[in-house]
Amino acid sequence: MPTWRLRDFHDDDLDSAIQIWDQDRAPQDLPAVFPVSEVMSVARTGGPAVVAVVGDDMVGMAVAQAQGERAWITLVALSETWRNRGVGSALIAELERRLRVRGVRRISALLAPGATGTAALDNCGYRSRDGLVFYEKVEHLGASDAGLLAELGGRVLAPGLWDALAGMEREKASIERRIVLPLVERSLAEQYGVTPPKAVILFGPPGTGKTSFAKAVASRLEWPFVEIFPSRLAAGSSGGLATSLRDTFADLAELQSVLLFIDEVEEIAGARSGLAIDPGHGVTNELLKLIPGFRDHDDRLLICATNSVRSLDLAFLRPGRFDYVIPVGPPDPAARAAIWQRYLGSAAGRVDLQRLVAASEMFTPADIEFAARKGAHTAFEREVVDRAGEPASTGDYLKAVADTRPTLTDQALTEFHEDIERHGRV
Structure with missing residues (x-):
């Protein structure tokens, strides 16, 4: 049986290290406390990183991150055929030696229960501590995303907008059940075969709060909020509205997560006349082609709002493109x-x-x-x-x-209730 030896991590080891990391997690699909990109970045920039090799083949790796007198073991990964042979304990012991040289006195580790390394830590004298809860907050906007978001005119909205919405409880409950909860409770939704929505339409008379609901959903999800204004798209592109729309969606694809809001969407998705000279024909076609691609990515949500759902192109309204068509009516x-x-x-x-x-x-x-x-x-x-x-x-x-002229009229309410019967899909 060949023997293993320990050595420093080299940049050339990166691909092998990622393969071992993937192989180590695959059998139980255990969650990673530290993402592999973060661990490898620490390893490549001088954080104590040790690998175990047999000949030229890597069979294990351990990485730690030191901060003053405190250090965290961020990775212990082993090839499946080399588990329970003392390799993990040796890797941890070597990390400890290197950390002591740096003045580290307190070494901790965060691993998922049952993950590779738990037995090695026990063997090396580490003790798990009951009564502790691991807290984590993930920011959805990286540095590269921030610049792109600014170019798109988007922003991260203040927290609490959802809770601050008073009134319209009927609509709020409907939007929470259909849109928010499947996205917030993804694991539970998956267990019950519920697919989180990717695109929805809010319709109703002007001033009923459709934009406020869209912003509140973005705030609740903690996703960046980007609003497309059809009139500005048309003015800002020499190639026409369809080209500008395509370029904007291409930029949005670079964001890790986003809630895209298009108000008065009937301006770019109105019913097509069928005539070749129809000026809106190409724009509607372009948007219809862009939506499926947008839907292919997780952590993306398109919310379109309209005051006149009956004026939208029928192809735009079909279930394959929009999961729900939700009425937002006047307040009771x-x-x-x-x-x-x-x-x-x-x-x-x-x-x-x-x-x-x-x-x-x-x-x-x-x-x-x-x-x-x-x-x-x-x-x-x-x-x-x-x-x-x-x-x-x-x-x-x-x-x-x-002295205030009300937005609502009897005719508007009649049309709204007709639209609910014809187009509503909740």
């Missing part, structure tokens, strides 16, 4: 009350909320926001003149409601 009384409270702030306890809710029956969330600000400004202007210390009253807000 409970939702209007919650939205009023959000924008009234401290004034909510001083006014007759139910009168405001009743008076704003045909208002969208955007209409309520406008009326709330208008009422507050009326009281502010009065105070500037009178200095009487009189806060905004119910009357101030009711007058603001009366």
Whole structure:
């Protein structure tokens, strides 16, 4: 039986090291605490890294990362035929020797239960500690992504936008069940045969909060948010809208994760007339071709919003491209009350909320926001003149409601309910 020996890690060992790492994890598909790219980077930049070889073949590797008097063993990997032969213990002992020379006094290791190296650590005097919980937060935006995201006009949104959404609980619950939960609970979804969505459409009257929902989903997922404006795409490309759209999707493919939002998507996906001279024909065709490629990648979500789902091309609406077509309708009384409270702030306890809710029956969330600000400004202007210390009253807000033209009309509501029956897919 050939014998093994230990030596330093060399750059030429990289491919063999990755193969051993893959082979080591494959049987049980154990999670890696430290990604292989990070481990190999440490090994190549002088972190203690030792390999075991038989002849010219690598059969094992161990890597540590030192920080002052503390070090972490980040990898112990062995070829399957050389496990339980003392190679792992020897690799760890050699790492310890090198770490002591660097002044390290405390050596720790984080390994998945049952992973290669656990027995070797036990043999070398390491003891597992019960009662500890491993916490981790993964940032979805690397340095290279940040520059590209800035070029695309995207950004990482503040956390908490989802929880801050008040009102519209019916729509919020639907979006959470269909969109958010399968993406947040991927492992559980996979167990139940649920495929996380890749593309969805939100439709409803203007001002009902479709953009706010899209941003809140991005915030909840902690994914970068990029919004495409069809009018800007057309103005920013000498090759035309279809070319600009194709170039933008190519750039998006470089991001590790992204929520892409297209508002007023009917501008680039309207029903085609069938005539060769139709100016929108090529743009719609281009978008139809781009969506399947976008869907091929994990950690990507396309949300399109429209005020007129009936004007979209029928090919655009079919299930193969969009997983769900979700209505976002006007707020009911409970939702209007919650939205009023959000924008009234401290004034909510001083006014007759139910009168405001009743008076704003045909208002969208955007209409309520406008009326709330208008009422507050009326009281502010009065105070500037009178200095009487009189806060905004119910009357101030009711007058603001009366002066605000509601977005919703009976015809718009009728069409919205028709669209739910014809096109809704939740």
